[in-house]
Amino acid sequence: MALTAIVCDASPARKALIREWCGLAGGRNLVTLLEVKDLHVSFPTADGLVQAVRGVSFDVEPGRTLGIVGESGSGKTVLTQTLLGLTPGAEVEGSAVFEGSDLLRLDEDELRHVRGEQISVIFQDPLTSLHPLYRIGWQISEMIRAHEKSVSKKEAADRSIELLRRVGIPKPETRVNDYPHQFSGGMRQRAMIAMALALHPKLIIADEPTTALDATVQAQILDLLLRLQQDSGTALIMITHDLGVVADIADDVMVMYAGRAAEKAPKRDVFYAPHHPYTKGLLESIPSSKAAGGRLKPIPGQPPSLINLPSGCKFHPRCGYVFDHCLSEEPVLHPVAERGAHTSACWLPANAAGLSAEAEELREQVVQAERGAEAAGVAAAALAELGVSGGEATAGETPADNEGSVA
Amino acid sequence: MAQRTQQDDDVLVRVENAVKYFPVKAGGFIKHTVGQVHAVDDVSLVIERGKTLGLVGETGSGKSTLARCVAGLIPVTGGKVFLNGTDITKLSRGAMRPLRREVQMIFQDPYSSLNPRRRVGAIIGDPFAIHRTATGAERKRMVQELMERVGLNPEHYNRFPAEFSGGQRQRIGVARALALRPKLIICDEPVSALDVSIQAQVLNLLSDLQQEYGLSYLFIAHDLEVVRHVSDKVAVMYLGRIGEAAPAADLYDRPRHPYTVALLSAAPAADPDTAAARQRVILTGDVPSPIDPPAGCRFHPRCPKAQEICARVEPPLVRDNSTAQPAAEGQPPDDSGQPATDVPGGWAHVTACHFPVVPGENLATAGAAAGSAGKGAVA
Numbered sequence: 001m002a003l004t005a006i007v008c009d010a011s012p013a014r015k016a017l018i019r020e021w022c023g024l025a026g027g028r029n030l031v032t033l034l035e036v037k038d039l040h041v042s043f044p045t046a047d048g049l050v051q052a053v054r055g056v057s058f059d060v061e062p063g064r065t066l067g068i069v070g071e072s073g074s075g076k077t078v079l080t081q082t083l084l085g086l087t088p089g090a091e092v093e094g095s096a097v098f099e100g101s102d103l104l105r106l107d108e109d110e111l112r113h114v115r116g117e118q119i120s121v122i123f124q125d126p127l128t129s130l131h132p133l134y135r136i137g138w139q140i141s142e143m144i145r146a147h148e149k150s151v152s153k154k155e156a157a158d159r160s161i162e163l164l165r166r167v168g169i170p171k172p173e174t175r176v177n178d179y180p181h182q183f184s185g186g187m188r189q190r191a192m193i194a195m196a197l198a199l200h201p202k203l204i205i206a207d208e209p210t211t212a213l214d215a216t217v218q219a220q221i222l223d224l225l226l227r228l229q230q231d232s233g234t235a236l237i238m239i240t241h242d243l244g245v246v247a248d249i250a251d252d253v254m255v256m257y258a259g260r261a262a263e264k265a266p267k268r269d270v271f272y273a274p275h276h277p278y279t280k281g282l283l284e285s286i287p288s289s290k291a292a293g294g295r296l297k298p299i300p301g302q303p304p305s306l307i308n309l310p311s312g313c314k315f316h317p318r319c320g321y322v323f324d325h326c327l328s329e330e331p332v333l334h335p336v337a338e339r340g341a342h343t344s345a346c347w348l349p350a351n352a353a354g355l356s357a358e359a360e361e362l363r364e365q366v367v368q369a370e371r372g373a374e375a376a377g378v379a380a381a382a383l384a385e386l387g388v389s390g391g392e393a394t395a396g397e398t399p400a401d402n403e404g405s406v407a
Numbered sequence: 408m409a410q411r412t413q414q415d416d417d418v419l420v421r422v423e424n425a426v427k428y429f430p431v432k433a434g435g436f437i438k439h440t441v442g443q444v445h446a447v448d449d450v451s452l453v454i455e456r457g458k459t460l461g462l463v464g465e466t467g468s469g470k471s472t473l474a475r476c477v478a479g480l481i482p483v484t485g486g487k488v489f490l491n492g493t494d495i496t497k498l499s500r501g502a503m504r505p506l507r508r509e510v511q512m513i514f515q516d517p518y519s520s521l522n523p524r525r526r527v528g529a530i531i532g533d534p535f536a537i538h539r540t541a542t543g544a545e546r547k548r549m550v551q552e553l554m555e556r557v558g559l560n561p562e563h564y565n566r567f568p569a570e571f572s573g574g575q576r577q578r579i580g581v582a583r584a585l586a587l588r589p590k591l592i593i594c595d596e597p598v599s600a601l602d603v604s605i606q607a608q609v610l611n612l613l614s615d616l617q618q619e620y621g622l623s624y625l626f627i628a629h630d631l632e633v634v635r636h637v638s639d640k641v642a643v644m645y646l647g648r649i650g651e652a653a654p655a656a657d658l659y660d661r662p663r664h665p666y667t668v669a670l671l672s673a674a675p676a677a678d679p680d681t682a683a684a685r686q687r688v689i690l691t692g693d694v695p696s697p698i699d700p701p702a703g704c705r706f707h708p709r710c711p712k713a714q715e716i717c718a719r720v721e722p723p724l725v726r727d728n729s730t731a732q733p734a735a736e737g738q739p740p741d742d743s744g745q746p747a748t749d750v751p752g753g754w755a756h757v758t759a760c761h762f763p764v765v766p767g768e769n770l771a772t773a774g775a776a777a778g779s780a781g782k783g784a785v786a
Binding site for chain 1: 465466572573603629631633669674675676677678682687689690692693
């Protein structure tokens with residue numbers, strides 16, 4: 001606990017030092033703020049069980065930013081809302097230890113003290129998250145007074161003005177009395193951030209905070225979040241579908257697909273040495289200046305239904321490197337780099353990471369070999385059935401035929 | 408007034424000084440107009456045959472209003488819109504009807520732009536019914552051909568939109584737009600509601616269709632990388648005016664308007680090194696109200712390079728001659744220089760700015776200095 005406090009107050013440079021020291025001491029988890037282990041969330045519906053989150057584990061350290069990336073329906077929002085008890089009716093398994101207590105085992109009263117005070121959330125659409133009939137200042141004051149009973153109305157109002165000033169709202173003394181509709185989209189999101197900061201939380205969960213905003217306003221908001229985080233040492237979970245946002249502000253990245261982590265790594269590894277074919281596909285399908293005017297490389301097909309998931313690896317129907325093993329068994333996260341921080345849930349060998357031609361060749365070789373082995377197996381079995389021995393001669397030809405049918 | 412800078416054979420759409428104001432009403436029983444929203448204010452542009460003109464700008468910059476004026480969906484307050492040489496702003500409803508086949512739209516939200524209670528076959532077949540081009544079995548055959556062309560299973564003819572995913576619904580929208588073999592398709596944020604992996608599928612489809620049918624696109628999007636990918640020419644709008652227009656590569660590599668520079672620097676790049684190395688031009692404040700746009704250059708209250716003249720004199724949209732001789736700092740370029748004859752959408756790089764950004768200029772640091780100095784005067 002004491003160490004956590006030191007880290008919270010430390011400058012970014014010192015934090016890095018402390019983290020390194022903790023790493024050397026062999027206990028990365030010494031300073032972990034939030035530790036989610038094997039979280040499962042499912043919703044019973046008339047059509048069947050919707051398996052929104054299927055066994056996700058991750059850590060958040062103080063002052064760090066974790067980016068969670070995924071398409072709609074990948075479970076990224078359900079994941080974080082479950083931590084705060086915002087998914088009523090869901091069947092939840094696993095644990096989420098925040099500062100020594102398991103969030104999933106807290107009762108409603110205890111949870112209320114965590115929400116807003118310890119962990120606060122910034123939602124995507126600030127217009128629907130702010131009450132249209134109350135003044136902005138009142139809404140921030142209410143939040144302060146609900147948690148800190150000793151604060152007077154006057155003090156809370158003053159703190160609201162100070163918070164609005166901190167998030168860059170011009171003339172906060174007068175704007176504090178405005179209603180949400182009098183604010184522009186960017187200003188509303190700033191007001192939401194002010195509210196999230198009001199009680200000095202240790203962790204902020206930002207759920208697509210800039211998706212509804214214009215590019216120039218998005219830049220302002222990301223800049224603000226980054227600056228506030230550096231000032232206060234708050235940890236941040238940034239949920240987004242936009243890899244550009246992640247490239248900008250995350251330290252670590254978790255790529256989610258069909259309710260599971262497909263890949264988890266420090267930011268640079270995800271962008272420059274992606275291992276999972278889904279991560280690679282996402283990066284390649286973004287239009288960029290390098291490929292201007294040419295054809296994009298989309299990921300074929302569409303995300304699976306969470307009620308009726310495919311067998312084995314959930315990405316296999318859309319994957320270009322699929323072989324037999326992928327259809328039968330679902331891979332779990334395994335380290336793909338020496339340091340162990342970069343993990344990927346894919347059957348491809350650990351060294352087949354990256355966007356380079358060599359990595360691509362290696363992947364192709366592995367897939368060829370696997371498919372060849374399958375074909376040989378099938379051929380041998382067929383020959384054995386016919387009572388013919390020595391299937392080596394035919395096995396050499398079959399991979400080529402087989403490739404055509406698979407691709 | 409007619410500007411003939413290009414062969415008319417190449418030009419499908421020519422917009423001349425289009426103006427669109429929306430009245431702001433007040434009062435209880437007796438409504439009276441208290442102001443005008445200057446949604447589109449004196450915009451000229453051309454869209455060439457078989458090419459794509461990208462239109463970028465923030466919310467409220469007038470992109471969608473301009474697109475609707477081009478499609479003839481809303482009447483213009485002033486100016487002319489020529490489609491294939493015919494001014495559509497003066498036509499009666501009946502005379503307009505055959506021309507409507509030439510221009511179709513694809514909308515942003517694939518959920519709200521399809522009637523949930525009608526079957527997909529009927530939705531895509533509507534254009535044939537409205538224009539009485541095909542009936543019965545023939546219509547069904549044509550619809551199924553279209554479905555196949557955009558990558559939908561023709562056997563799903565009798566399904567409802569709810570049975571399709573977001574990407575597939577957008578394909579339904581594309582098929583409907585394609586039905587009457589239009590010459591121009593207006594794409595209003597066609598991929599912004601889609602996931603990244605699906606977005607690429609739809610963009611590839613649009614580019615295939617363009618080559619196959621020689622379509623022209625007016626492509627509106629807020630994602631600058633998407634616009635760069637699909638567009639031949641790009642025009643940047645700010646508060647109802649075009650601030651800069653150029654061939655796509657030219658605009659992205661050598662932006663000259665400070666707003667374009669800020670917009671490009673604000674776009675998120677999916678590359679950590681680029682993101683870290685880039686110096687963002689963070690604009691202060693929000694877009695001013697289009698009811699009462701600022702005098703002079705409309706961007707001047709937020710511009711890091713703004714000077715006294717910018718608040719008084721509106722800069723004309725003129726051709727880029729900076730490569731030959733960059734304008735000296737602090738000196739407005741010679742007014743008698745280039746006349747504003749280059750229409751956005753053509754091959755010239757045109758900019759409406761008194762002090763265009765020169766290559767190599769660092770607006771991020773310049774903004775910090777000039778911005779703090781100029782802010783007092785502006786605010």
